[in-house]
Every structure is written in structure tokens, then in C-alpha cells.
Amino acid sequence: MVSVSSIKQRLRRDYFRWQHKRAVRAVLKTPALSVGDLPFTLLSMVQKRDVLSYLVALKSFTTFANPARVVVVCDPSIDAKDRDVLRQHVPHIELRKAGEFVHPEIPRGGCWERLLAICSYAAESYVIQLDADTVTVRSPGEVLDAISRQSGFVLGEEAAQTLITLTTTSNNAKADTWGQTHIQGYSEACMAEVGLPPGSMYVRGCAGFTGFPPSTTMLTQLLDFSSRMSGKIGAVRWSSWGTEQVASNYLVANALGTQLLPYPKYGTPDVMNEDATFVHFIGSLRFVNDTYEKTSRTVIQRMSGPGYRPGLSS
Template sequence: MNILSLVVQRTRAAINRRRFERELAAILRTPPVVLGKDAFTALSMVHHRDVESYLLAIKSFCRFMHPRRIVMVADPSITDADRSRIASHVIGIEIVRAEDYQEQGVPQGGTWERLMAISEYSQSDYVIQIDADTVTLSEMAEVKKAIAEATSFALATEDGQQLVSCVEAARWAKARADSGEHIQILAEANLDRLPESESARYVRGCSGFSGFAQGSFSRAQLKAFSQTMGSILGARWAAWGTEQFSSNFMVSNSPRACVLPHPKYCHPGREKPGTVFLHFIGYVRFTTGRYARAARETCAALGAT
């Protein structure tokens, strides 16, 4: 990419970001969310910089889903003012500290505290993990079915993804891994070294939107898995990306796990007619004005004043 193209790309992204922030401001003028009666918990980890986008994510989600419990794992950057603002917009929300979900022998940061929290909340309820950079556009029949059937689910990253054996997943990753590759690929390339590799399954999903059936995994299982992978990858196991890999593994090895259909659930670069859920993952977040349009349309639907 030449310098001119890079400048154009960055300028476009900056403009789209400002458009999004302008449209997002209306989320503070929409009615608060109240707890519903659907038999599941909606859980998110939120950073100070993401408070308003979290409100967009959870309010758009609760247009179509009605969790009986909403939990926010507060990053240490969350202030008292942030807590008050969120609590006034999500009535009945439970705000817990990320620090309370740190465990010796398990990486810290990189949303690991979120996965540790899920391991506990999923002991008593179905849990849906929803990122602050997501927008729900329409009814999610597959998600409702997963809850009703106590089936964990993963968010696909491309068409045709399915659960495969760890041996097959490792074979795919080894063909793409090298010494400088992203930690997720390196971890996947070593799935065949797990003691249960012949029977365990894996899908290369995105942890930004995941469903965990009640009792699907425990804190002890997560800690043991982390320690095993740490013994294989050494210091690199502490890198950003290991939580998503671990989340994928926990979902994949839950009974009757499934993968949400793509691109019905996808990131904006793959959106098609009929898409019901968008994850505005970082590298495509502001390449277009779609995030701003989604914010505007959602706030209008919610009755922004």
C-alpha cells in the first residue's frame, strides 16, 4: 500500500469514527433496559472507553432477547461515574470487578477475567457473552433455539465453519503457522498435543458473541486447560488471543454445541441481506459508515428523544 492510499484509508476511518460517535450519543436519550424473563444471563466485560458502545450493544440485544440477569465485568478503568451511568440505563444490572476473577496459573488481562466469570455464572444459568462492539439487528431464532435446547454456540468467522476434531484443527493451523504467527494460530497448531486430542473438538470462532449452556465448563476445567496449554507454549500463553482460543475450545466441547450460521451472524465486511447480528471487530470497525448507520437506526428504533 502506497503512502497516498494509507492516508486516504486513515482519513476515511477517522471520518467514520466521528460519524459513529455523533450517532452513538443518542443512545443516552433512549429508555433504560429492564430485566426480562428469558432463562439466561447476558454477560459482558466493559472498559471505560466502551461505556456508550456497550449501551448500544446491550440495548440492541435486549430489543429481541430478554435476559433475566445482566452482568457486567468491570475493567479496572471503569469509574464510579461509568457505573452510575450504566446502572441508570440497564436497570438491575450486576456490576462485578474483573480483579475478582483472576486466578493464579491463568493469564490475566486480554478478557481472561470475562471467561473466568462465565465459568462461574454458567454453573447456574445459560450465559451469553456479548461484546461491546456488537449490534443486534433483528430476531435471532438460532440463539433462542440454543437457549431452549441447552446448546452452546460459537460465532463463525466465515462461511461453512463447523466443529472438527482437535487433530484436524491442528493440521489446518500447522499449515499456516510459523515462529512469528499470532498466538491463536500457534495454540491451534498444538491442539493435537492435548491428552484428549482424539476425542475433543474445536471451531475457529470469535468469542465476541458466544453461548454457554448451564454446566458446560467449570473454573477448574478452565484452569486445568490453561495450565496444559501453558506447559506447551510457555511464556507465549500469556499473550493476547489465548482467551478467544480457550473460549472456542470450551464451547466446542460442550454437549450438542453448534456454530451460528454465517453470514446471518457476522462482521460488517461480510453482511448480506438477512444478517441479524453484526460484530464490529476492530480491523473493519470504521472502514465504512456501517457502524454509524447501525447506531442511528437502533437509537431511532429504541425511541431516542
Template sequence: MSLLLEKITTKINKYRCDKTLRQVAMTVPASYSSPHNVAILSMVGKRVVYDYLVAVKSFLLYVGVKEVHVLSDGTLDVDDIRVLNQHVPGIIIHDADELDMSHLPRGNCWERLVMLLTLAKDHYVIQLDADIVINGEMGEVSKAIASNHGFILGNEKWKKPVSMKEMANIAKEWGSCHIQGYSEQYFDRLPLFSESDCQYFRGCAAFVGLPASEHYLSILRQFSAQMEAEIGDKWYLWGSEQVSSNVICSLSPGMSMLSWPKYQTYQFPLSNEPIKNASLIHFMGTYRYHKNMYKKIAQDAISSMV
């Protein structure tokens, strides 16, 4: 397929997908409750209001929470907020200016991470990206919440954690210039890990669960300062929040990687299992409109919201 034809096809598929996602506006409001003090957080902007509603309403069909929180990316307007309140009664919407971002990078999803860890002072917290669709039961997630253990979205290549030193050695072999691999090369030099046998979970920040702790933010600032001391301004590049999320998850007791491909990022990597067998699909980036799969899975989810 030529590059021009590929761009045209993607544009058409996006239009059709967006039209399908808007059908969530015709569904009944979400209802939710939980015996556990669980809060779920997503960062949402005008461009993904309906994507988010599919994500959160499909999630709430399978997992109970006590509170639903949204961090505005700064683009939500009065109409967007009205739609969110209509479909998720009791939703709590935050602005970035509420957050204490001192001694931390800004932008590139850092505010989302800080909001998550702020909520984690008093709640079991779940980060749910707006480009996720829940397609089936999530017993592992409900069990983690009940056991007060953490979880993180992984993939086939990183089913198990590795030591910080081992991760540093692997990353050095890659010689990667991308901020994630680049910063992981320095793990064996950070004082934060020097007297710890911490195991590193190389997962995805799109979907994580963390038991309550008042220590996460202080650990985050400590880690960020040590990374910046090692690599300088590179630490402010897109992707450093992903590394930081992995580190916080890795330092959380009882952390586990969700089973892949039952919980997956679509096409990252490719799974030979039918997509319909997955319980959670994260439709990230390039492959979001591949074979109209996001549209199909979202349509099925919306049909369940009766």
C-alpha cells in the first residue's frame, strides 16, 4: 500500500471509528460502587471524551470502584463536562493547577502520574487510559484490589520482572536513544536502588493499579532528581513518565504483571490469540485503526451498556 493510500485509509477508518464511539452517548449512565476504597483516574481532553466514556463505562461493567476521577488536559469545556457528568454520575474532575509539580518535569503525562499518586495517599488507585476497551471479565484485577496488591499491563517479552542491575545491563546492550531505554541504562547507578533488591516491572502506564501509600510522591521526586542528575535535560523528554510509572509500580508491594494476551496493547506485540478472547485491549497509536479493530471492539462494548 502506498503511503498516500495508507493515509487516506487511516483517515477514513478514524472517521468511521469516531462515529461509532459517539454512540456511547445513547447509552444509560454508568452505575458503580465498591466495598473497597478504590479510585479510578484517566486524563481526558475534548478530543477523546467519547473514547474515554467507552473506556470507563466498559470498565465499570466488570470492576467496582468507589470514585471516578478525571484529570483535564486543559481542553475540556462546559459541554464536555456536562456530558461526563451525565454519563458518569458523581465524577470528580480535576485541573492540573491543583497539583504540586515542584521538582518534577511538566507535560508529557507527568501531571497524570502526580494526580494518580496524590489520590493514592488515601485510595487504592487505578490508572485507565482513554484508549482502552474492556472486552470481558477481569478477575485478576478484582482479586488484586481485594488483596490490596498492585498490577501493571505487560506484554509477552516482559512477563516477569528483572533486577534493576539486570535491566541496566540489558538497556546498555540496546544502546537505545529513546528516553525509556536510555534512562534504564542508569538504574545501576541510582542511590535509590543501591541498597535494594527491587525487581523492575517493565510494563505500560496505560493500565496500573496501586495500593494506597503516602510515600509514592516522595519516592517519585527522589527518583526523578537522581535521573536528572545522571542524564540532564533528556529526562524531560516524552517517555520519562512511563519509566517513572514503572519504577513506582516496581516499588509497590505485591505487584504483579497482568497475564498477556488476556490484557494487551493491540499489536504491541502481535498475538496469535483471537482478539475477542482478550479482556482488556489498549488501542495505542499507530495500530488504533488497523483493520477497524478498535471500532469493532468498541461497538461490542457499547452494545453491552444497556
């Protein structure tokens, strides 16, 4: 039986989702993005329902860090109308089909196409993966520094977090029995046992905002990692939602100079404070209140102001 509490909670989420949807339509009145000059590729995977949110994420970020290339890996739900909207606001955008990024040794779906696209573009440039449910509130100095140094970065889950060895990764996961009920925890518990290269590292980060330095070996690393993990836990389980984030965490942890972005300066809305620079509105926290709507309205108003010039790189 559905409880009164769960009904109220659902109604609240529906209301805040509706308010946000109404608010982000204003992004369509903001100026088109100009081609940037910073040496990186900004890549996202976008589905139809997130096109306007993506434009907010993209334009709020590129206000401070405007790349030479913008790439969208289009979910099959993206139609011709969506493509027209994206091209109108980003004339130089590169729209790629998700089906272009598949490999027989890699699962399909669950954002794996996005990770394969990152590997493809990283062969020739620095790549930043930006989720559509993010908002950049102020200049991300740490990210600009990482771009300048061409070193990796990743969103963390807590303050003072660091890269850790695979042994520590597995020990931590095995100590959390409840956590192993999720594919991420289960995969991490097995990670030290699959024969990955000695000295390999890992980070319990978030794939929603990640910087990958140029690498001609990244695809090889991904194929090796995926093959070993699939062989350990089974192809069906390795294809479940959440495994792409595990692989992304492994790749970025072993990339050149990777650092975790300071938390909660870069974090989720539940830890957002006056120093917030970048906010990731993950699903469980997206529409629990009006924070996503208000944050989106604030950056859209900034883009709509008379002194705003799209595509500033500093």
C-alpha cells in the first residue's frame, strides 16, 4: 500500500521538477556560444528531456572555461528539433550518435558510449566530461589550473579525499557489506583480485564532471579493465547501471597528475554553501526543493545581463 508520506514526497518532486522546467526555458533567450580558445574538448551525453538543462550546464561552465570544441553524444531520444536547438545555441557543436561509440568488448548503454567517446577524443586532446545536471556558479579556478597543466581532475564525495590503492579500495568495499549490494561497491570489492597493473590507483569519485588529459593508451586501459572486471563478476552484472562510473574512476585515477576537486566547493546541493563553485544536482537530490531552479535562474540571469559576453575564458 502506498503511504500518504510517499504520495506527498512524489507530489513535491513533481512540483519542483515543473518549476525547474519552466525556469530553464529562459536559457533559450541567452546569446549563442562563441568558439573558445582553451585547449580542451567539452563532452557530454544528452537525452531529449535534458536539452535545456544541458544548455544551462554548458553555458554556465563556458562563461569561465570556453573550449575549442564542444561535443554532444546524442542519446537515441534526441530528434531533429533538439539538434536544431543545440546548433542554434552552439553553432560549432559536434553532434555524434551514441551508436558511433561501441566496442564488442565493452557493455552497451549505461553511459558506456560516453566513456568510449571520451577515449576517442582524448587520443588528440584534453577532455572534460560535463553532465547536463550541473551548474557552474563561479569561476572554477582549480579546473582552469588543471586545463593549463593538462592534468586530470574528478569530483569527490567528501573532504580531504585522495587517490587510493586497489588494495585499499577493495578492503574499504569489503568492510561495507550494505554497500556491496550496489554494483559499484561490489565491483570495488573485487578490484584488487583481477590482476590489474601493479601500482594502479582508484578514486571513489563521480563521473559527472571529470577531466582527462590527452592519452593514446586510454582505450587500451579501458578494454583491459573492462575485460578483467567482466571476467571476475560476469558479463551480465558488469553491464548493469553504475559500472561505467567505476571504469571512469579507474581511468581518471591513473591519468596524469589527477587531483580531486575541493569538496564541498565542488559538490552536491545538500552541501552547497556560500563558497559553492560547481554544483552537481544528482538524481536523488535534484527536485527535493527549489535549489536547482533558483541556481539555474541565477546563472541564466547572469547570461542575460547587458554586460555579458558568452565564451569568456577567464
